[in-house]
Amino acid sequence: MFSTRLFRFVLFVFSYLLVNSFVSAEHIGVNGGVIAVKLPNGATEAEFNDENQLIVRGHAIVAIPHEAEAKKHKLIVSFEDGSFQAVDFEVQSKEYEEQHITIENQDYVTPPEETIKRRQEEAAMMREAYARRSPAIEDILPIVMPVEGQVTGVFGTKRFFNGEQRNYHTGVDYAAPTGTPISAPAPGTVVVTHDMYFNGNTVVIDHGSGFVSVMCHLDEIEVEKDSQLKRGDVIGTVGSTGRSTGPHLHWTISLQGTKIDPEMFMEVVNGLDDSSDDEAP
Numbered sequence: 001m002f003s004t005r006l007f008r009f010v011l012f013v014f015s016y017l018l019v020n021s022f023v024s025a026e027h028i029g030v031n032g033g034v035i036a037v038k039l040p041n042g043a044t045e046a047e048f049n050d051e052n053q054l055i056v057r058g059h060a061i062v063a064i065p066h067e068a069e070a071k072k073h074k075l076i077v078s079f080e081d082g083s084f085q086a087v088d089f090e091v092q093s094k095e096y097e098e099q100h101i102t103i104e105n106q107d108y109v110t111p112p113e114e115t116i117k118r119r120q121e122e123a124a125m126m127r128e129a130y131a132r133r134s135p136a137i138e139d140i141l142p143i144v145m146p147v148e149g150q151v152t153g154v155f156g157t158k159r160f161f162n163g164e165q166r167n168y169h170t171g172v173d174y175a176a177p178t179g180t181p182i183s184a185p186a187p188g189t190v191v192v193t194h195d196m197y198f199n200g201n202t203v204v205i206d207h208g209s210g211f212v213s214v215m216c217h218l219d220e221i222e223v224e225k226d227s228q229l230k231r232g233d234v235i236g237t238v239g240s241t242g243r244s245t246g247p248h249l250h251w252t253i254s255l256q257g258t259k260i261d262p263e264m265f266m267e268v269v270n271g272l273d274d275s276s277d278d279e280a281p
C-alpha cells in the first residue's frame with residue numbers, strides 16, 4: 001500500500017531533473033578548458049565572449065576563460081540566412097593546484113625598476129599578437145606535439161615564485177635537453193621572434209582564426225618574423241632563457257585572446273580528425 005501518489009511524485013521529480021539538468025557531454029567544459037560543439041547545418045559562425053570561435057570540421061571550438069563562472073553559458077550560432085540560434089553549454093568549476101617554484105635570481109620575482117619599459121614593450125607586443133584574427137587555415141588538423149619531452153608543468157596552476165603569488169600558469173611545460181628541436185604544431189606565420197624578459201627567447205605563431213601559439217625559453221630561434229611554416233617545421237631549440245629553472249619548452253595556446261590548456265585543446269580538436277563519418281554522405 002506504498003502510496004502511488006508518492007511513486008508518481010518521485011517519477012515527476014526524476015523526469016523534471018532529467019529534462020532540466022541534461023546537457024550533452026560535448027556541451028560541458030571547465031574554466032580554462034575547451035569544448036567542441038557540433039554546429040547545426042548551415043551555421044556560418046559561432047560567438048561566445050563577444051568573439052567568433054574557431055571552427056574546425058563543423059564544430060565550434062569554444063575557448064573557456066580561466067576565470068569563467070561555473071554556470072550555463074550561451075554560444076550564439078548564426079546562419080547563412082541571417083538567423084541566429086543559441087546553444088547552451090555548461091561550465092563546471094575546476095580547481096587548479098598550486099605550484100611553488102624557487103628562483104635563484106630574485107630579479108625574476110620582483111623585476112628591477114629599469115626593466116619596466118622593456119616589459120611594457122613586450123607586453124604590448126604580446127597583446128598585439130593575441131589580438132590577431134587572420135583568415136582560417138584549411139588543413140589545421142592534426143595539431144602535432146611541438147617537442148618530445150616530459151610534462152613538468154600543467155596549465156592553470158596557481159604559481160608562487162619564492163613564496164610570492166604571480167599569474168597562473170598560462171601554458172604547458174615540456175622538459176627536454178637543451179638543443180632539442182621544437183617544431184610548429186600546425187601551419188602558420190611567425191609573427192614575433194624576440195628575447196623577452198620573463199619568457200626568454202620567444203616565437204609566436206599565428207595559425208589563423210585567432211589561434212596563436214607562443215613558444216618560450218628557447219635556446220636558439222631558427223625562424224624569422226613573417227616566415228611561413230608548415231606543420232612540423234623546426235622553429236628553434238629547447239633552452240632555459242628568461243625566468244626558467246631548467247631546459248624546457250613552455251607552450252601557450254590562445255584562441256581569440258583566451259589562453260586555454262594546450263593538452264586539452266589537442267585532445268579535443270584532434271578527436272575531430274576522424275569524425276568525417278558524422279557528416280552527410
Ligand SMILES: [Zn+2]
Pocket residue numbers: 153169171172173249250251
Ligand atoms: Zn611554463
